[in-house]
Amino acid sequence: MSSIIEAESPEALSPAVSPRSSGGVGRYILVRFLLIFPTIFILVTLVFFLMRVTGDPITAALGGRLPQDQLDARIHEAGYDRPILIQYFEYLGQIATGNFGTTISDRRPVAEMLATFGTATLELTFNALVVALLIGIPLGMIAAHKRDKVPDAILRFFAILGYATPVFFAGLLLKLTFSVALGWLPVSGRASTTTELAMSQLAAPTGIYWLDALRSGNLDAFGDVVKHAILPAIALGLLTAGIFLRLVRTNLIGTLGKDYVEAGRSRGVSEYRLVTKHAYKPALIPIITVMGLQIAMMLGGAVLTETTFEWKGLGYQLAQYLTARDFVAVQGIVMLLAVIVAVTNFVVDIVAAIIDPRVRY
Numbered sequence: 051m052s053s054i055i056e057a058e059s060p061e062a063l064s065p066a067v068s069p070r071s072s073g074g075v076g077r078y079i080l081v082r083f084l085l086i087f088p089t090i091f092i093l094v095t096l097v098f099f100l101m102r103v104t105g106d107p108i109t110a111a112l113g114g115r116l117p118q119d120q121l122d123a124r125i126h127e128a129g130y131d132r133p134i135l136i137q138y139f140e141y142l143g144q145i146a147t148g149n150f151g152t153t154i155s156d157r158r159p160v161a162e163m164l165a166t167f168g169t170a171t172l173e174l175t176f177n178a179l180v181v182a183l184l185i186g187i188p189l190g191m192i193a194a195h196k197r198d199k200v201p202d203a204i205l206r207f208f209a210i211l212g213y214a215t216p217v218f219f220a221g222l223l224l225k226l227t228f229s230v231a232l233g234w235l236p237v238s239g240r241a242s243t244t245t246e247l248a249m250s251q252l253a254a255p256t257g258i259y260w261l262d263a264l265r266s267g268n269l270d271a272f273g274d275v276v277k278h279a280i281l282p283a284i285a286l287g288l289l290t291a292g293i294f295l296r297l298v299r300t301n302l303i304g305t306l307g308k309d310y311v312e313a314g315r316s317r318g319v320s321e322y323r324l325v326t327k328h329a330y331k332p333a334l335i336p337i338i339t340v341m342g343l344q345i346a347m348m349l350g351g352a353v354l355t356e357t358t359f360e361w362k363g364l365g366y367q368l369a370q371y372l373t374a375r376d377f378v379a380v381q382g383i384v385m386l387l388a389v390i391v392a393v394t395n396f397v398v399d400i401v402a403a404i405i406d407p408r409v410r411y
Contacts, residue, residue, distance in 0.1 A: 082399050086392045093388040094145070094381075098138055101377040108154060150382040155374040160382035163367065168386060169257025170240060170363030174286065174355065175348045177279050181287030182294055182344070187334070189291075190298025197303055205295060212292030217351045221285040221358035228281060236278050238360040245271045282359045286351050290344045297336050305332050339402045346391040 108125045125131050129140065144151065150160035193205040229237040236242070241249065241259055248271050249255060255262045260279065263272035353365035360366065364383050371379040 078403060079400055082396050086396055089392045090385070090388050094142075094385050095138075097381055097384045098141060099134075101381060102134060102137075145385065150385070151378045153371070153376055153379040155371065155376040155379070160379060163379065164364070164382055164386050166257070167362060167364050167367050170361060171349070171352050171356070171365060172390075173240075173258045173260070173279075174282055174352055174361055174363055175345060177283035178286035178290070178348050178351075178355075179345065181283045182290035183337075185287065185291040186294025187298055187337070190295040191302060193295065193299040194302035194306065202299075206299070209292035209295040209299075212288040212295075215288070216354070217285055217289060218354040218358045220288055221281070221355060224281045224285055225359070235281055239278055240361055241271070241275050241278050245274045282355050282361050285358070286348055286355045289351055290348060293340070293344060294337055297340070298334070301332070301336050335402070338398060341394075341398045343395075345394045349387050349391065 108121065108130055129137060141151075148161065150164070152159055153163060189205050189208070193202045196202045196205075225237055228235045240246070245259070245263070248266070248268060249259055249262050252262055252266055256265075259275040260272060263269075263275050349365075352363065353368055355361065356363045356365035357369050364387065368380065368383045371383070
């Protein structure tokens, strides 16, 4: 029976599609890759000039805390008393060579700061994406299978609630329930003090705690890292899980109405088998195509999540540097986030083009 369904899959029923040449694939990848650079350039330019609306970064960060003569000396040393266009082109030249400047508030190289805290944000985003996929895809399949019934209505309400609930509010509710009331999980941080100390003593650490704990074979540290990661990952992942749930439900319902699925029903194939074995794969394609946008949303939500749980990543540092009005650090963080989003969208576009025959080069 399975072979009959597979023989009547969408690929078998769709009209013949001319093979896509390797030259077309290469041209498509090259164009998508080249589009990364103007995207980053536009964002860097916007951030640079918007940061200068309130004046030079030295005055914004240290004005009122230093005597005027010392303030003027530091402004001149940093070159912020020169014309804005000269500063702009010098800044572009610096970042082209990997020099992102030095933070004003703590006199730390921006590149070092990005390397230190960027891995923490990467870890949180990955954890949240796993949570979103584990919740959104199965529940979307259940909602489609129970279409217009009570479970479907409940799951659709859950999807709307997850998408509409602010990340910080969800985080506070999770902390009050599972940390304060029940005492099951830690309130904040990436790991306990003991685990943090063990991670700092590793040779060539990646900065991703659960990976470093596995590499070292320290299962106690791994368990501690996982317990600290659960609540932040759920708080951030619920936002995207609701989107995935609705996408899977909508596309799976559409797929279940296709001719090859109806043919399976007429031959007595169970609805469960149709959903789990044949119809769900085409329904997952939209999730892949919107993955880049959802990761961008997660990076935006990471600012609130990291602040709520004191997860010391780029989002947490961004909030601290904004408070200190350290625009040099803010520029570096925003630029790195722009690079991550642009590269992620590039990878997602390529994967979608490979697995979805509807994409044309």
